Amino acid sequence: MQKVHSDIIQFRGGHYDFGYAQGLELRDSILLPNRRKQFGSSNRQLMINEKEATEMLLTYAPRIWEEIKGLADALEWNMHDAIREFGGYYLEYTRSGCSIITGSDFMVRNYDSSPQGYEGRFALYQPTDGGYATIGPTMQVTGRTDGLNEKGLSMGYNFINRRNSEDGFICNMIGRLILENCSNVSEAIELLEEIPHRRSFSYVLLDRSGRSVVVEASPRSVVVREASVSTNHFEVLTEENRYQSDDSKRREEALLVHKEQSDDAYTAFRLLNNLDSGIFSMKYSTASGTLHTASYFPVALKMGFAIGPDRLPLMIDFQKWLDGEKLYAKRINGKIDTHFPFAHMAEM
Numbered sequence: 001m002q003k004v005h006s007d008i009i010q011f012r013g014g015h016y017d018f019g020y021a022q023g024l025e026l027r028d029s030i031l032l033p034n035r036r037k038q039f040g041s042s043n044r045q046l047m048i049n050e051k052e053a054t055e056m057l058l059t060y061a062p063r064i065w066e067e068i069k070g071l072a073d074a075l076e077w078n079m080h081d082a083i084r085e086f087g088g089y090y091l092e093y094t095r096s097g098c099s100i101i102t103g104s105d106f107m108v109r110n111y112d113s114s115p116q117g118y119e120g121r122f123a124l125y126q127p128t129d130g131g132y133a134t135i136g137p138t139m140q141v142t143g144r145t146d147g148l149n150e151k152g153l154s155m156g157y158n159f160i161n162r163r164n165s166e167d168g169f170i171c172n173m174i175g176r177l178i179l180e181n182c183s184n185v186s187e188a189i190e191l192l193e194e195i196p197h198r199r200s201f202s203y204v205l206l207d208r209s210g211r212s213v214v215v216e217a218s219p220r221s222v223v224v225r226e227a228s229v230s231t232n233h234f235e236v237l238t239e240e241n242r243y244q245s246d247d248s249k250r251r252e253e254a255l256l257v258h259k260e261q262s263d264d265a266y267t268a269f270r271l272l273n274n275l276d277s278g279i280f281s282m283k284y285s286t287a288s289g290t291l292h293t294a295s296y297f298p299v300a301l302k303m304g305f306a307i308g309p310d311r312l313p314l315m316i317d318f319q320k321w322l323d324g325e326k327l328y329a330k331r332i333n334g335k336i337d338t339h340f341p342f343a344h345m346a347e348m
Contacts, residue, residue: 001308001335001336001337002335002336002337002338002339002342003333003334003335004115004120004291004307004308004333004334004335004336004342004345005120005307005331005332005333005334005345006120006121006122006137006292006305006307006331006332007120007121007122007330007331007344008122008123008124008327008329008330008331008332009022009025009121009122009123009124009125009138010123010124010125010321010326010327011123011124011125011126012125012126012128013126013127013128014066014127014128014129015063015064015066015067015070015127015129015131016066016067016069016070017070018067018070018125018127019066019067019068019069019070019071019072019073019074019142020070020071020073020074021070021074022067022070022071022074022141023070023071023072023073023074023075024074026071026074026075026141027074027075029344030343030344030345030346030347031119031120031343031344032075032085033347034116034343034344034347035085035343038116038117038343049090049167050080050083050084052089052167053083053087053089053090054083056089056168056169056196057083057087057089060169060177060195061088061173061176061177063127063129063130063131063180064088064142064173064176064177064180066129067086067142068082068083068086068087068142069082071086071141071142085140085141086140086141086142087142087173088140088142088143088169088170088172088173088174088176089167089168089169089170089173089198090167090170090198097110097112097113097158097159097231097232097248097281097283097288097289097290098110098111098112098113098156098157098158098159098231098232099112099158099229099230099231099251099252099255099272099279100156100158100204100229100230100231101228101229101255101258101259101268101271101272102204102206102212102228102229103228103263103264103265103268104210104263105208105210105265105297105298105299105300106206106265106268106295106296106297106298107154107156107204107206107212107295107296107298108265108268108269108271108272108293108294108295108296109146109156109204109272109293109294109295109296110272110273110279110280110281110290110292110293111137111145111146111156111290111291111292111293111294112281112283112288112289112290112291113287113288113289113291114284114287114289114340115284115289115291115336115338115340115341115342115343116340116341116342116343117139117287117343118291118342118343118344119137119138119139119140119141119343119344120342120343120344120345121137121138121141121344122136122137122138122305122332123135123136123137123138123144124316124318124321124327126150126321126322127180131180131181132149132150132151132179132180132181132182132183133149133150133322134147134148134149134150134176134179134180135147135148135149135303135316135318135321136148136175136179136294136303137292137294137305138172139172140170140172140173142172142173142176143170143171143172143173143175143176144172144175144176144179145157145172145175146175146294146296147175147179147296148179148296148297148298148301148303148318149179149180149182149183150301150318150322151182151183151184151207151208152207152208152298152299152301153178153179153182153183153184153185153188153205153206153207153208153298154205154206154207154296154298155175155178155179155188155203155204155205156175156203156204156294157171157174157175157201157202157203157204158201158202158204158230158231158232159171159199159201159232160199160200160201160202160216160218160232160233160234160240160241160242161199161200161218161240161241161242162199162200163200163242164200164218164219164220164240165198165199165219166196166197166198166219166220167196167198168195168196168197168198168199168219169195169196169197169198170198170199171199171201174192174195174197174201174203175203177191177195178191178192178203178205183207184207184208184209184211185205185206185207185209185211185212185213188203188205188215189205189213189215189224192215192217192222193222196219197217197218197219197222198219199218199219200216200217200218200219200234200237200240201217202214202215202216202217202230202232202234203215203217204230206296206298207298208298208299211226212226212227212228213225213226213227214227214230214235216234216235216236216237216240218234218237218240220240221237221240223236223237228259229252229255229256229259230252231248231249231251231252231255232245232247232248233245233248233249233252250278251278251279254271254277254278254279255271255279258271265295265297268295269293269295269304269313272293273293273306273309273310273311273313274309274310275309275310280293280309282337282338284336284338284340285340289336289338290309291307291336292305292306292307292308292334293305293306293311293313294306294313295313300319301317301318301319301322302315302316302317302318302319303315303316303318304316305332306332306334307332307333307334307335307336308334308335308336308337309336311334314329314332316329
């Protein structure tokens with residue numbers, strides 16, 4: 001078993017200042033050098049149109065643009081490199097698995113991916129220059145793998161397919177834009193229908209009204225279905241699915257059976273986090289092993305977070321933090337049974 005942690009980042013202020021503060025923290029971190037080693041020359045090839053990426057960021061994410069500028073200044077990078085690394089447009093990371101279940105007042109989500117791509121950063125951010133306050137784990141520094149905002153909207157996504165990609169934003173930046181800009185499910189759907197998508201993903205949304213939907217989004221089409229479980233295949237846009245989806249359907253069936261028996265957040269968390277449940281994945285060699293299990297509570301504005309299997313979550317009262325209380329925890333600790341290195345913990 002390997003000890004793994006996520007560092008907790010807390011910030012209140014403007015986006016440029018948030019970016020600058022993160023850049024100072026990352027300057028001496030092994031995370032960014034590891035990422036550059038991991039992707040090598042392909043890192044440069046994937047950013048094929050800086051002008052278009054800049055226009056898309058200024059159109060859909062002007063505040064994130066300011067955050068990227070802050071990161072660039074602190075890291076002493078040019079904007080070309082900063083956009084490529086943090087812009088969430090074109091640049092692709094490893095595929096992922098993931099299972100999500102929602103109840104009337106909770107969302108529980110397993111994030112399944114590669115240890116080498118896991119950042120180990122968990123951010124609470126309250127902007128003062130526009131946008132909603134958010135809480136959740138980061139990806140590509142500026143993006144989010146899942147999360148909750150101050151309005152009680154929670155979001156998680158599921159990888160579907162890498163085939164037939166087009167120019168557009170990738171999942172983690174789309175997740176960040178949903179959380180920062182949308183107060184409910186309806187507004188999030190509007191954003192997902194408008195924004196250009198690079199890959200095919202399902203976006204699971206739950207707001208404090210109890211409405212839960214799965215938005216199937218590909219570069220070619222976006223459809224919405226009322227649902228409370230999601231794994232790694234589309235139910236409507238089936239032509240976008242991968243050739244092999246047996247494991248995804250197996251996990252979906254297990255989640256549906258659970259839904260018929262219980263609408264309890266604790267049992268849902270245990271279903272996803274316990275090794276013997278069959279939902280928690282150990283497939284780290286194929287970039288689809290479970291890294292964290294997160295639970296979000298839109299009405300109470302609380303969340304729970306655990307790294308690795310068979311663990312009790314660290315519970316965080318987001319409402320108290322929004323009211324000005326500081327979170328004194330510095331890290332979230334866990335253990336994962338894999339020999340693969342984590343990008344924020346060991347030189348790769």
